[in-house]
Amino acid sequence: MILPAADELLAPVTAIDGFRLGCLIDASTGMVLASKENPGGSPPMSAVAGAGAADIFHVLTMLSGRLATGERLQDVTVTFNDSFFMVRPIGLDEESQILLLIMADRQRTNLAMAHRTIRDFCASLAS
Amino acid sequence: MSLIPKRTRVRAGLVWPGREVDGYANLIGARLRKLAAAGSTGTLPVSGPTDGAIILHGGRVVHAESSRTPTQRTGDPAALGLAPGEAVSPVEAPSIGMVAGLLAMTEPIIDAATELLSSKSRYAKFRRSEAPVAIAPHPIPVTALLTEVERRHRVLSQLSAVVTADTPVIRSSALAWPRLQVSAPQWALVVAMSDGMTPRGVAMKLGHSVFATTIEFYRLIELGLLAAAGREPPPADGRGTALAFMRAVHNERDTDG
Numbered sequence: 001m002i003l004p005a006a007d008e009l010l011a012p013v014t015a016i017d018g019f020r021l022g023c024l025i026d027a028s029t030g031m032v033l034a035s036k037e038n039p040g041g042s043p044p045m046s047a048v049a050g051a052g053a054a055d056i057f058h059v060l061t062m063l064s065g066r067l068a069t070g071e072r073l074q075d076v077t078v079t080f081n082d083s084f085f086m087v088r089p090i091g092l093d094e095e096s097q098i099l100l101l102i103m104a105d106r107q108r109t110n111l112a113m114a115h116r117t118i119r120d121f122c123a124s125l126a127s
Numbered sequence: 128m129s130l131i132p133k134r135t136r137v138r139a140g141l142v143w144p145g146r147e148v149d150g151y152a153n154l155i156g157a158r159l160r161k162l163a164a165a166g167s168t169g170t171l172p173v174s175g176p177t178d179g180a181i182i183l184h185g186g187r188v189v190h191a192e193s194s195r196t197p198t199q200r201t202g203d204p205a206a207l208g209l210a211p212g213e214a215v216s217p218v219e220a221p222s223i224g225m226v227a228g229l230l231a232m233t234e235p236i237i238d239a240a241t242e243l244l245s246s247k248s249r250y251a252k253f254r255r256s257e258a259p260v261a262i263a264p265h266p267i268p269v270t271a272l273l274t275e276v277e278r279r280h281r282v283l284s285q286l287s288a289v290v291t292a293d294t295p296v297i298r299s300s301a302l303a304w305p306r307l308q309v310s311a312p313q314w315a316l317v318v319a320m321s322d323g324m325t326p327r328g329v330a331m332k333l334g335h336s337v338f339a340t341t342i343e344f345y346r347l348i349e350l351g352l353l354a355a356a357g358r359e360p361p362p363a364d365g366r367g368t369a370l371a372f373m374r375a376v377h378n379e380r381d382t383d384g
Contacts, residue, residue, distance in 0.1 A: 002271055003229050006225075028342065029279075029336070029338060029342065030372035031275060034226075047278075047377075051373045051376045052372075054372045058346070062349065065307055065350050068306035068307055069308070090226075097312070098223060125226070126222075126223050127222070
């Protein structure tokens with residue numbers, strides 16, 4: 001990782017039941033800044049997952065750019081048959097384009113609790 | 128042993144098996160990997176389309192600068208309230224500001240390395256040193272840097288059909304959409320530019336990353352707010368030009384060097 005020192009920042013989100021992967025991504029460049037994976041999980045996938053999260057953010061930014069409703073993206077949840085893929089911009093101001101990506105096991109994750117943990121984590125970082 | 132100097136062999140395309148013809152960037156990468164493996168400290172000068180240098184400390188990259196990217200400005204450790212060499216403890220003070228601060232320090236290094244490791248750059252003799260001129264609080268592993276630089280080159284290759292860092296850009300005279308919404312950073316770019324400026328020119332003016340600015344210009348062109356001078360606008364369906372970070376990720380395992 002580019003910022004291995006920031007990996008420990010992600011420690012709180014590893015408490016999410018079914019946690020598989022957490023990443024901090026610079027949305028403006030698509031670069032994965034830090035990541036934390038569930039030990040013993042699948043092979044490293046942060047580069048691909050981070051790129052996917054940045055692409056999703058880019059497409060939705062283009063969507064809001066053309067809809068011009070004055071709204072800003074708050075979060076994205078993608079449901080696969082076996083996992084959840086959750087993306088949330090960190091920070092309240094537009095200058096910050098750092099994204100949090102969480103992948104979690106669908107069978108073991110309480111989605112509402114996961115959202116709450118992610119929201120609290122982002123709020124604690126932004127404060 | 129060949130009597131032809133190494134540089135001449137490479138220039139003539141008489142390269143060793145496994146090395147690409149004209150693949151100077153690969154040679155710089157190989158040199159950096161060797162220096163990293165040896166835990167070297169010092170400066171690797173690079174010349175070519177972009178002049179600059181990559182500085183290592185203990186085999187990790189602590190600084191890079193090129194003549195075609197902004198010099199480290201917000202990346203000053205003092206911006207984080209740190210003395211040179213002092214480390215940030217993310218456990219003690221976790222905040223998005225800290226991550227943004229770390230990013231502000233590393234982005235100029237990666238941006239410069241992306242320019243320096245172009246296919247036409249060459250390295251000169253490594254100048255060993257006991258104490259480098261600059262020590263970033265968090266040195267970048269060489270393997271991670273090279274992986275990121277390769278990814279960025281692939282992203283820039285995708286964008287080149289529409290815009291490069293050196294493409295003159297103008298404001299669109301007629302918008303294709305009745306209303307458009309842009310972010311504050313995007314609007315700052317639109318305000319900072321004048322017709323005919325390049326993404327690199329705007330990045331140098333604002334002290335921003337050339338790579339990130341080029342991507343942002345691509346997005347503004349895709350939105351129809353800007354246009355590349357002398358080029359056809361990208362097709363409305365995005366065929367063959369759409370930016371996809373996924374396509375730029377190489378199929379290899381992550382290594383942190």
